[in-house]
Amino acid sequence: MDIKEIINEEFKSILTEGYVMEDDKLKFRQEFKNAGFQNYQSFSDDHDIDIIESDIIISWRVGFWLNQGGIEHFLVQGDSVEGTYKVELRNKQSDEVEQELDKNIAEEPWKFQIYDATLVLNEYLYIESLDFDFETKICTITFFDTLNKE
Numbered sequence: 001m002d003i004k005e006i007i008n009e010e011f012k013s014i015l016t017e018g019y020v021m022e023d024d025k026l027k028f029r030q031e032f033k034n035a036g037f038q039n040y041q042s043f044s045d046d047h048d049i050d051i052i053e054s055d056i057i058i059s060w061r062v063g064f065w066l067n068q069g070g071i072e073h074f075l076v077q078g079d080s081v082e083g084t085y086k087v088e089l090r091n092k093q094s095d096e097v098e099q100e101l102d103k104n105i106a107e108e109p110w111k112f113q114i115y116d117a118t119l120v121l122n123e124y125l126y127i128e129s130l131d132f133d134f135e136t137k138i139c140t141i142t143f144f145d146t147l148n149k150e
Contacts, residue, residue, distance in 0.1 A: 021064045026061055029059050030126065031083075035130040036130065047090055048092055049089060051086065054086070054105070056085070058127065058130060060079055060127070060141070061076075062075060062076050076117035080106070083106075086103075087102075105132070110137055116143045118143070118146065124144070
């Protein structure tokens with residue numbers, strides 16, 4: 001065996017020693033009033049559309065990639081959303097509200113994008129905001145930044 005083969009085998013053995021640790025106790029549900037919404041498309045050109053309120057619950061979880069030496073990686077994942085948002089249809093000429101519709105957020109197949117999920121010793125980890133983009137079907141999850149809090 002040459003040195004490259006030995007190094008390659010050792011490298012593979014180190015990589016395979018890690019495992020993912022997840023537990024139901026590390027699953028969370030957090031309620032949000034008035035999340036952010038972008039690119040909502042209307043079926044009508046006669047109205048201006050506005051999403052005026054929402055009541056959404058997000059399910060999310062954390063996990064860890066572990067090995068014998070410690071923690072390799074901290075995982076945060078969005079799992080699902082449920083709840084409603086209210087769409088207001090306004091007449092383009094008079095700006096009067098002509099209709100309000102309650103919509104189910106779970107009707108869309110959302111993917112989740114995580115920002116600022118940093119676990120800091122002796123600090124908290126809570127979601128600060130949810131932003132839904134109807135064009136890309138991505139829900140951006142932003143966590144409170146405990147490293148730079150004022």
